[in-house]
Amino acid sequence: AQSVSQHNHHVILSEAASLELGCNYSYGGTVNLFWYVQYPGQHLQLLLKYFSGDPLVKGIKGFEAEFIKSKFSFNLRKPSVQWSDTAEYFCAVTSFGNEKLTFGTGTRLTIIP
Amino acid sequence: GAGVSQSPRYKVAKRGQDVALRCDPISGHVSLFWYQQALGQGPEFLTYFQNEAQLDKSGLPSDRFFAERPEGSVSTLKIQRTQQEDSAVYLCAIRTEGNEQFFGPGTRLTVL
Numbered sequence: 001a002q003s004v005s006q007h008n009h010h011v012i013l014s015e016a017a018s019l020e021l022g023c024n025y026s027y028g029g030t031v032n033l034f035w036y037v038q039y040p041g042q043h044l045q046l047l048l049k050y051f052s053g054d055p056l057v058k059g060i061k062g063f064e065a066e067f068i069k070s071k072f073s074f075n076l077r078k079p080s081v082q083w084s085d086t087a088e089y090f091c092a093v094t095s096f097g098n099e100k101l102t103f104g105t106g107t108r109l110t111i112i113p
Numbered sequence: 114g115a116g117v118s119q120s121p122r123y124k125v126a127k128r129g130q131d132v133a134l135r136c137d138p139i140s141g142h143v144s145l146f147w148y149q150q151a152l153g154q155g156p157e158f159l160t161y162f163q164n165e166a167q168l169d170k171s172g173l174p175s176d177r178f179f180a181e182r183p184e185g186s187v188s189t190l191k192i193q194r195t196q197q198e199d200s201a202v203y204l205c206a207i208r209t210e211g212n213e214q215f216f217g218p219g220t221r222l223t224v225l
Contacts, residue, residue: 044204090156092155094212099208100158100161100172101148101158101206101214103157105154105155106153
């Protein structure tokens, strides 16, 4: 069975700080990896995804993530955060033949102006 | 999100009541998913449809939960004899041809 771990439950940063949110998954086969964001009062939105190819993927709003297969990781990064990045961030995985998304427990990001 | 509406947006039920939650995707999406998101947790898979066929219901927590999609479009998640532990946000998602899942706004169910 696949699973996802997000070790940072709540991260607090000042504006312009750099961000890295950890995501590790457990599954030995081919995976598809996703980061979703949920802004206060809004629905889940897709930030970025990795299926294959270049392990460094870029998403919306300046976010990027790097797939490191040897570490089973897919960490989310942003060089300089803004107050509007305050949200809950979820890492998720699907695998070949397994259509459902398996989510981590999420990381709450609070940006202080 | 991306053409998925859910109703009602909020539902308060007394323990023991039956509830029905509706997901209405913009037409043409073959794959439809239901997830349950408890407070402070990530969404958890409930069930999956491909057109009208329910291909995976392994995530339904008990036989009180039932989902259907009779014409391959609108889907309904029904919970019978609701319990307090059923309180959560119920999310519907459709999968695009690009293999991305887009989520609706969810229904927040509170069982008193």
